[in-house]
Amino acid sequence: MPLAEVNGVRLYYEVTGKGRPVVFVHGFGCGIRSWDPQVRALAGAYRVIAYDVRGHGLSDAPSEAAAYSQPTSVEDLRQLLAVLKVRRPAVIGLSMGGNIALNFALAHPTLVSALVIADTGAGSDGHADWVAVTQAFAAALDAGGTEAFADMAMASPLFSPYCSQGPAAQRFIRSCLMTHRARGVAHTAREVLAKRPRIYELEPRLAKLRVPTLLIVGDGDDPCLKIHDFMARTIPGARSIVLRGTGHLSNLESPAAFNASVRRFLAKAV
DSSP: OOEEEETTEEEEEEEESOSEEEEEEOOTTTOGGGGHHHHHHHTTTEEEEEEOOTTSTTSOOOSOGGGOOHHHHHHHHHHHHHHTTOOSOEEEEETHHHHHHHHHHHHOGGGOSEEEEESOOTTSSSHHHHHHHHHHHHHHHHHHHHHHHHHHHHHSTTTHHHHTTOHHHHHHHHHHHTSSOHHHHHHIIIIIITTSOOGGGGHHHHTTOOSOEEEEEETTOHHHHHHHHHHHHHSTTOEEEEETTOOSOHHHHSHHHHHHHHHHHHHHHO
């Protein structure tokens, strides 16, 4: 099983295909499998790297809350690329993964050739409500484990649009949500999601970002639409795409449109 020892933990990763490197960073509770449609679409032309973020899937899930934070997630990614000898990849992230990818590019712009940020920024508006949601997820994990978490997540506005596509979607996302250790996802909710800086706080740094950037959001992803527009106005030269009839999990809800947008962008930017 491919495990990279980085930053005090072991991260599970998969490498598929050959060519210029593309790295995928998944959303909260989703895990590596949530990128399967994109890995299949891009592996014929790129070296695709996907991994389970700390606390998720087959990666380590430390028991101490202090082992989790947004800067820790960013450093995990930096060290993973160093261990795998990946130079200047395109980095693609969705939701929590988009936040990690964006902050990675801000901290290490010379290590990134291009950036795709999808459905990112939940909690930047209505922050108190967002913290309450993250705490509720953590409490469900503490009390009922990943099964209770999966029930709550699938009913939430973040996951329910995808689940409404039918039983196949419900089975797939439940399988993603339940592959984790409860403590890892609970610590991630409390220490990463609830405490990370709001995107608005990054404005001075965003205005100086010179990495080619594509922003994607679903038109039904209400928590992220306003912040998507803010990033599009603030990041120099950023390209913006709004996918119609799509919610928060845009890569799963509209995979053909998502993949086509990413392919076009990478063909010019990488």
